[in-house]
Amino acid sequence: MFKILVIQTLNNLSDERTEYLINDRLSFMRFLGLGLSDRVPDAKTRWLFRERLTQAGAIERLFDRFDATLRNAGYLPMSGQILDATLVAAPKQRNTNAEKADLRAGHIPQDWRDKPSKLSHKDRHARWTLKFTKAKQQEDGTIPSTDLAIPFFGYKSHISIDRKFRLIRKWKATDAAASDGARLRDGLLNKTNTASSVWADTAYRSKANEDFMEKQGFVSKVHRKKPHLKPMPRHIQKSNAGKSVIRSRVEHVFADQKSQTGLFVRTVGITRATMRIGLANIVYNMRRFLLLERINAAA
Known part of the structure; x- marks a missing residue:
């Protein structure tokens, strides 16, 4: 099964x-x-x-069980870790403003309580957020100076991969509006990695995260943010560019998941969404493990 x-x-x-x-x-x-x-x-x-x-709640234990198989095969978390998150779409909910207010407050709308069949089809955990993307070139050849903000509804998959083998070692599923940076202090860091370096984008740069990593013995390689209303200093630009060469590897994981498995949540609720995202992470590790084995056999 x-x-x-x-x-x-x-x-x-x-x-x-x-x-x-x-x-x-x-x-x-x-x-x-x-x-x-x-x-x-x-x-x-x-x-x-x-x-x-x-x-x-078996998906976490199943993931850990296969991770133990990877370790036994010699694929230990090595060379530091890379953190990032991606949005996972879910069927959009058409709710009124009053219903949205009740959901944000953690309450079930009264109209839904009286209709159990309607309540079973309402996703009370997925959230709307804005997805920022680079503006495309216009027909006249001009490119808008600002990024596009696209409304997005669903969940978010947070992962931590090891730099050496690019295998997912830690993961977490949240609603789409959850903060990326807060997950760093919420069990997303892998303490068994042989190196202490942590790469991530500017969403993970905060004083709380920097203090947490220093206290836990991690070395921060997180991108630095651009100063407000000031040009980016040249030395920070060069530092961020060097970090991007390594950090960008995590994007290949999300690209593989969305192109191969078509990562999408068809279910209702965070519990089932966690199951879907967890299965996608296990399957990615399985495919990555087979690829690494073929590479080693050819070598």
């Missing part, structure tokens, strides 16, 4: 589509150890299995 979840996550499939493709593809059947005459678990059975894992 867990192998089925791996197939489903790797190919970004719904429960019904997964059932169809397992019956249709011999490669899927071989991976699952099924014969042509064997029965394939239906979509409802897979949903129940995933739901039981979700309610038990």
Whole structure:
């Protein structure tokens, strides 16, 4: 059953589509150890299995279990760690201003309480935020001087990878409006890494984080922010450029997850979103592990 979840996550499939493709593809059947005459678990059975894992909070233990396999194979966290976060889209909620105010206050709107079926389809944990992106060139050849702010609804995946093997070592799922920097002090740092350096972008630069890393014995390689209403000093520019060469490696992890697994939350609630994001992280580590093994075999 867990192998089925791996197939489903790797190919970004719904429960019904997964059932169809397992019956249709011999490669899927071989991976699952099924014969042509064997029965394939239906979509409802897979949903129940995933739901039981979700309610038990098993995804963190499953991730740690595979991480132990990586360590036993010789892939220890080495050469420091890189932190970053990416937005994960979820189905948009059409709520009134009063309902939004109740959700921000941590209350369930009264209208939803009286309609249990409606409440079960309302995501009370996903949040709206602004996603800033570089403005594209216009038809007249000009490029706007300001970045574009695009409204985004969903969750956020926070990860910490080791610099040596680019494997995910720590992760956390939050709503999309959660602060990136606060997660650094919330268990995202990996204390078992053989090096103490920590790379991250300016979202993680704060006095609280710098003091926390110094107290915990980490060496900060976090990007420095541009002074307010002043040009960036030349030496800070050069320092940030050198850090970007290393920090940018974490972007390849998110690009792989979104291109290969189509990282998207179709479920309702932070608990199920955590399960989805955790599965995507495990599957990424599995694929990365196989790639590293092939590289070592060729060498």
